Amino acid sequence: MAETSDTILAIRGLKVDFTTPDGVVNAVKGIDLDVRAGETLAVVGESGSGKSQTMMGIMGLLARNGTVGGSAAYRGRELIGLPPSELNKIRGAKVTMIFQEPMTSLDPLYPIGRQIAEPIVHHRGGSYRDARKRVLDLLELVGIPEPERRIDSYPHELSGGQRQRVMIAMALANEPDILIADEPTTALDVTIQAQILSLLRMLQQRFGMAIVLITHDLGIVRHFADRVAVMRRGEVVEQGSTAAIFERPSSDYTKMLLAAEPRGHKAPPLDSAPIVLEGRDVSVDYQIGGGLFSGGHRMFRAVDRVTVRLREGQTIGIVGESGSGKSTLGRALLRLIPGAGYYRFGSTDISGFDRARMRPLRREMQLVFQDPYGSLSPRQTVGEIVTEGLFVHEPSLSKAERDRRAVAALTEVGLDPEARNRYPHEFSGGQRQRIAIARAMILKPHLVILDEPTSALDRSVQGQVIELLRRLQDSHRLSYIFISHDLSVVKAMSDYVVVMKDGRIVEEGETAAIFESPREAYTTSLINAAFNV
């Protein structure tokens, strides 16, 4: 690779290996990359591509079982093999990092001001008192309101976006040459994502540092990066200018990634289609605090008088940021949590139904969750997980019959039926989500509430899961309520969209109308944040 004069970080033949009980895993297989002064380089790849481990290896942050080899020279100085005391002079001063999850990346036990001051005090000397002025300036710079008051706040007292701003302040404290941003917006709501990205861009223009953006989100890359390196299975499959990558991708993998953005749209059901589920004036209140001796508690209204009517074969997309009440609404509609209002399932009024009376209806209404890791019991085989509902709803089935149904359900979701004798940890994220879908489908439900079913998945896998859900809907006349913060997925999946904020419906309508001519400013800001970062 030709090294240009303005290359400040030259990575050559970088390797990262992990020693695991199953043998050595080559996470990064000898890659070459250049970071040039002042540029934004996006390193793009799906989970397991080695994009994060490359940077962790250079920064000496690998897990204990990891080793790094090859070369990474920062302004001519080799970083690989440097003793920690020497590396400590560069990391945190010349090369800094921000991470995906700002909540856990900050120490919960110290005020944010002290945490921002720590690298200043450490790299420049002086006391924490001396650093205070600089910390206040930094907080101001990254747009934290009332820095004088916020400087003594703890991480848990800030919002997610503010925490990431604090991390950015920390990263800027010593005026770095290179800022490595590892999925900096993945854990944030879309509107916050856009704010953080424009803050980074503003700071880059002002201070001129290079940004290495590690991400799986091509939407961010297109608007933010100068150059792109696409990684897959520990190798760089393609690199070049952003325009070139997006307009003339040369590798099949890059083409596949670009095509993996959710596509298509769904036609609305016929007007004559019967209503499957209706919730009228649904409200849900939560009690906050209150203990035996502490006395008073407050009520928090998570969902406020929301009305939803789901027709047969329809998909209603419910969008909103975290805390908007969209998941709570989904659970209230299924009568899984108590809520006020009128509820109807088919022609049955289920408003007053208790758990026992709901039970026979449960097989008709299923729920699929976001986290395919947390929602499958690690100690059950896939076969046991998938057939568990049959024990409750069709207890008379013979063992052979249950097994036949499990094979059919797994085949239908595109899994090898042999999978039923294995355990969830042996499967990838996408396969686990298929298992969760099979668990719902085996009961032959009428409606399925999908709560962020694709949010934990890579884009390419996401597309496959969406295809699967579409196919199942067509073949079984299913109705979906599709809860998601990801507008591109909602746009592709649903024929009707409900936009929620603070427990209320901001706007609702047919998908095309909402996306093409939103009436409310909030909807517009969501759409802008999602599609034109």
Add this chain to the structure above:
Amino acid sequence: MSFVLRRLASAVPTLFIVVTISFFLMRFAPGGPFNLERPLPPQTMANLMRTYQLDQPLWRQYVTYIGNAVTGDFGPSYVYKDNTVAELIGKGLPYSMELGFYALLLALIGGVLMGTVAALRQNSALDFSVMSLATIGTTVPNFVVGPVLTLVFAISLSLLPAGGWGDGSLRFLILPMIALALPQLAVFARLTRGSMIEALHADHIRTARAYGLPGRVVVVTHAMRGALLPVVSYLAPCAAALLTGSAVVETIFTIPGVGRYFVLGAINRDYTLVMGTVILIAIFVIVFNLVVDILYGLLDPRVRHD
């Protein structure tokens, strides 16, 4: 401050419930303080019962006891006849508290240090030796550890006294302190190791390393403070365990503390003495729980009380 007052106020009903339950449990146990191997003549028995008001209905005895206890009168011991319960405990408590204090200090400091070292050198020989020692500390009871320590350090090597309080100098304290502290030290070491390993894997530790902070600062300032939280919560049960553990250790090393009253009181059905020791332990546990909560608030801003 108001938090402390509120907590102290809520300790009153707790104490009351503990006293009530123990009072009736004790009375429902078969036997009584004057049921000796050779039964007393009925007339003598009746006199004794009348003297100690044990002939009264149970509820009246209970009311009388509570009434007296509120004024600090815990009654006479039925077995150590010339002493009130308050006198017995008052005499023994300073010895037990001094021994317990040193044992707690040893267990806490030793356990935390050993656990930290083991966590930093996870799966090394050092880690395995610390954890083996912890297993020994937990599994070998102190009525074995005590005599073994005496045999080695007092009798074979003649380094330290075999027992007694002597002039109360540290020499006399070392062996009983180790025997008493060892099981608790083992628990602290285990707890610290576990929480330290977890703390070292936290994302914010990666942040601290990424910002070039030296290893010492990363471990002490960032990992250890979080890792100490579960350790601190164990302080209260530990204090209770040290008090009850002293029953055995004080007997082995012939220390005139309160520990032996826990066992003897119960065996002799010395109702008032048992009640006295129960109240003592309850107060210790309540006070230590309060201390733990205050420490917790100091260490962790997320649970800070106003």
